[in-house]
Amino acid sequence: MKLNLAILLLVLTTTIQAQITIKGKVVDEFDNPLPYVNVYVKGTTYGTTTDDDGSFSFSSKKKRGTIEVSFVGFQTQTFKITPKIPFLNIILKEEANVLDEVVVVTKPKKRLKKKENPAYRILKEIWKRKRKNGVDLVNHYQYKEHEAIEIGLNNLDTAFVKGIFKKNFDEAIKTINYDDDGENYYIPIYLTEKVSQVYGNNKENLKRVDIEAEKEEGLGAQSFVFDRMSNTFQNVDVFKNNITLLQKSFVSPLSSDGFATYDYVLYDSVVKNDTKLYNIYYFPIRDQDLAFKGNFWVSDKNFSIKKIKMEVTKSANLNFVRGLTFDKEFILKNDSIYLPSKNNYIGDFTFIDKNDANKGLTIKKNISYKNYVLNVEKPINFYDVEQVKIRPDQFKKSNNYWNQHHDNTTKSTYKTIKTVKGKRKIKKLTGLLNTITSGYVNLPFNIQAGPFWTMFAQNEVEGFRTKLGFRSFKTKDDRFRISGHVAYGFKDKEFKYGAEARYLLSFQPRITTSIAYQKDIEQLGSVLFNTNQLLGRSFGTAALLNRGNNFYLSNVEKIATNFDYAVHNNFHIGFNFTKANIQSATTPDNFSINYIDQNGIEQNSVTDVASDVYLTFTPGRFVYGLGVEQRFGRNIFPRIVLNYRHGYKDVLNGTHDYDKVQFQYNQPLLLGKFGLLDATVEAGKTFGTVPISLLSPIPANQSFSLVKNTFSLINYYDFVTDTYAATHLEHHFNGFILNRIPLVKRLNLRSLITFRAAYGTVSDKNRAINRSNLSYNTPDKMYYEYGFGFENIGYGNLRFFRIDAIWRSNYTPAAASIAEPTPMFAIRIGIMPGL
Known part of the structure; x- marks a missing residue:
């Protein structure tokens, strides 16, 4: 749900209407007052129950509608609302052959113990x-x-x-x-x-x-x-x-x-x-x-x-x-x-x-x-x-x-839908909803442009960056889809681009294949791994506001292909094959990825030729769509990913032979009225001697926004590892605490706490070949960050913001030659629209 509902509802707001007052009294056939009778405007929350004398009075913003008067064991009565509704004298008749015994127990003014x-x-x-x-x-x-x-x-x-x-x-x-x-x-x-x-x-x-x-x-x-x-x-x-x-x-x-x-x-x-x-x-x-x-x-x-x-x-x-x-x-x-x-x-x-x-x-x-x-x-x-x-x-x-x-009501509903779906005003409303929730705008010839939220960014290499994406889209069940982007940096004056074509080979079993080409800049120190994502989409090049200077970007030119076999909707086995040429995106003084090769010669680029075999298991996840591209529900489900990667030396000019095994397990846990605990654990190990571009930096986040499964108070490449383990814990109380505090509860805020930790090492062989201008520091004493925050910040239903206060452990890496200072405390903002 979340933002999916919000934008359509934006255009459905009107002004508040004047109120009218409705008064009356309810009695039985013997003129005895009836207390606790329900008197409501049908289909609304306007209404009340009668008092001990059978009297009632309430206000309603509805100038038309139906008043419903109901009480168990009596026949329900209804009255139309008129602009000048009179005082209502209502007589309820007892239903025949229904009520043999009535025991009325009023709600106590003081709470009773359960026993x-x-x-x-x-x-x-x-x-x-x-x-x-x-x-x-x-x-x-x-x-x-x-x-x-x-x-x-x-x-x-x-x-x-x-x-x-x-x-x-x-x-x-x-x-x-x-x-x-x-x-x-x-x-x-x-x-x-x-x-x-x-x-x-x-x-x-x-x-x-x-x-x-x-x-x-x-x-x-x-x-x-x-x-x-x-x-x-x-x-x-x-x-x-x-x-x-x-x-x-x-x-x-x-x-x-x-x-x-x-x-x-x-x-x-x-x-x-x-x-x-x-x-x-x-x-x-x-x-x-x-x-x-x-x-x-x-x-x-x-x-x-x-x-x-x-x-x-x-x-x-x-x-x-x-x-x-x-x-x-x-x-x-x-x-x-x-x-x-x-x-x-x-x-x-x-x-x-x-x-x-x-x-x-x-x-x-x-x-x-x-x-x-x-x-x-x-x-x-x-x-x-x-x-x-x-x-x-x-x-x-x-x-x-x-x-x-079908009954007559259902037939009438279908008839109405067929009539209104061609109306321009209705199509604009639903089109706007689709645009906002997907980020894409419809263009002629079944092409869509977007997503618009990645159009602008800023970094030290490209300066101001603009990006325009596109995809083919006829229906949600398209068997073939092509997508891509073109980007331009106003500082380096370079165009970047990428494209991916995906095709559904078989409906049953579900088999998809894809091929992609990219020539763009990536922040390799912002993510640990992915499975079937062929085009680089790291947030390190997508953020508009960042902390410190970030020159740690790489030029990546790659061609990649994917083959995905769905044993079940929520159990996939896949295979990737990639060839990527990786170089520093800036001068060696700002960021170098140099290393010594097996012949003792210093090199400034890597050709990574590698294959991946992965398993993903997501029991209980809702899956939508029958075409090559599917969407996943926002329900609560676990996610388990296991990935094995092998690098090939001398195959298609590959420069390194290595193996890498990685594992990730995410488990959201609903803890009843105490809220939701979102827990992630991940680990990985690289076997072989490889340079910094192929190692596993602990994911940093130098933007001022919150990014899932990253550390906000370290810089890119502060920690470089070939063996690592990390955990990310977030507990969302969903108002359990703040709802109990007088005055504060009126703000409808929700509290949360966070804890993130990482541990890792790097081998002596990988240290020995390093000739970059970064030192290989590792969190071998465990690095952690902790904090608390408030979410659901805003006005009315527009409560998109979250603010976290974050502290870090005292463990600070040794200073690298170009390292930016790292703060011990920070405030970070997240935009997280939700219910």
């Missing part, structure tokens, strides 16, 4: 059974699942809609729906559906999912952005203690530690079909916490959840989120098992702030389950079949098929 709370006994029984629910209670199961994801523009006023349809407004308005508040309009712009047959074996922990049909329509069908938005809501498991949502951990209302986060109120109980159901409401103790408010119904026989509603509070420490609601319903099967029947997720996102008057973006995800078959055993080898989608139209079905699966 004193009437809801505690029920929750204890839920906790005992939470590990086995629904289909987990049977040995074998199967069912049909229908998933629909819709994205649309909400809270649109009449003027905006007229601007879209112009002369056809009167006709179009007949098909455009109102928002839930019944006041402004909602226009869908993208809809995708999937029907699947699901089979499971709980005895062997096996599962098989067969996709039966897929359908997609709308402006997002050709971009990665809407794929990512479509996966905003993964299926929420309310029985887990913590729920992962938007890359953050929310405490489940059914958590065994829920009383530390929620106030629970046993509201009432209902006897229905000889089963007693308890209705429990829950509220976050602190509104800023990542938690929900809502209620759930639970059976008294087996303490299974019948229905649960969850809503993220508007005050929660989340950006761009005006509203998130989740509804889950369960059906009773075989008189003892509650099975999922329906999941509804709705997200309402705005750009500048969460004001109800602003236009926004709605994402809806609806999942229905039916045709359950329980305890019908399938052979074990039945589950060996894995269905893999390899073509965009692989599961396309006829209109006759979808007519059987």
Whole structure:
């Protein structure tokens, strides 16, 4: 998500409307006042509950819409809002054959200890059974699942809609729906559906999912952005203690530690079909916490959840989120098992702030389950079949098929999308979103220019540097893609360039190949290794503002090729072959890479001819796109990379024979309400005698911005190693600490702490051939940096900034001949847009 939502929402903001006051009283048929009745403007957060006398009063910015009056056991009533709404005298009638017993327990003004709370006994029984629910209670199961994801523009006023349809407004308005508040309009712009047959074996922990049909329509069908938005809501498991949502951990209302986060109120109980159901409401103790408010119904026989509603509070420490609601319903099967029947997720996102008057973006995800078959055993080898989608139209079905699966509402949505997707104003909105999130601008002939955020940079060799990139792009599923760039330095007056062509050889198994050529400047001391990235993209030549002087740049002319085989979407085996000519990009006085060759002759350049074999494993990662270029989701997943490199001497004029083994493991860990720990460990060793250009400098960062897995308080080439180990730890508290501090919590800031360390050595043989003007210093006593910071800095939803205070260890390398002084403390800024 993150920035993907932000720019589209920028153009959807309107001014605040005047408020109206709504007053009234609610009584039953015998004129008895009804306390705690819900009185709300439907689809909004405007509303209240009646007091002990049945009276209510609240303000609303909505001048039109529907007031809904509801109370368990009584028939719900609705009223239209008018500009001069009168005092409402409302009589609620009791529902027949529904309510046999009502026990009203008001929320105490003072928090009760959990053992004193009437809801505690029920929750204890839920906790005992939470590990086995629904289909987990049977040995074998199967069912049909229908998933629909819709994205649309909400809270649109009449003027905006007229601007879209112009002369056809009167006709179009007949098909455009109102928002839930019944006041402004909602226009869908993208809809995708999937029907699947699901089979499971709980005895062997096996599962098989067969996709039966897929359908997609709308402006997002050709971009990665809407794929990512479509996966905003993964299926929420309310029985887990913590729920992962938007890359953050929310405490489940059914958590065994829920009383530390929620106030629970046993509201009432209902006897229905000889089963007693308890209705429990829950509220976050602190509104800023990542938690929900809502209620759930639970059976008294087996303490299974019948229905649960969850809503993220508007005050929660989340950006761009005006509203998130989740509804889950369960059906009773075989008189003892509650099975999922329906999941509804709705997200309402705005750009500048969460004001109800602003236009926004709605994402809806609806999942229905039916045709359950329980305890019908399938052979074990039945589950060996894995269905893999390899073509965009692989599961396309006829209109006759979808007519059987669509209701009138869905058919109307598709009709509306087909109408609006050709409208110029809507295409501009979605085009702007795609441009900002990808960094590329559409040009004629299926060419895109970008990314624009690397267009300008500054360094001591090139001076002011400008760079223009390009790529071919017809659809997200292009089988062939070419990309490249042209750069120019205003100080050295040199053009640099590079290009890469990639082709998808096979859909199944997925095999890609690519070839690239580059003649450009690189900062070889800023990264330790990469796998299938052929063109150099080091930040050392891309930063606009830097600390100190950086002459440590190299001219690199290389040709490279890659072959990548996907054993699985998240398990790749690859092979690279490169030939690179490397020289210093400046004079020897500023930066030299000289060395003594095997004949005792001093050389000033390296020809590196090498091959790489790598393995990458990313279990649980979301992958989008079926073409040669794929995109990856922002969900939480580990990453393991193993790379073996061999250098060839005398092959294509290669100058060195060596071997290098490198390993990296990244593991983000969600620690419940305590936040997210992002941990990385990496290590490597070079076997053979090689010059500085082929060794492994500890990655430095001399820019004033934060860069992942680098050290901010050392200079490029301060530490040069052939054997190294490093770790990078960042813990993001996600507001856990600052939400508990009075006054400070209003700022919606989030705190974090960091720790980075490196250890390394270099052999005597590699020291002996060094004739550069840099000394080979190594962190053989371990070098480390530590700090703390604040993120989510900004205004309203525009909280893109992070500030870190960083200190370093006292271990300082011996002074090199051209080394810049290194600070002991620094403040660094990061631009990290997020929710």
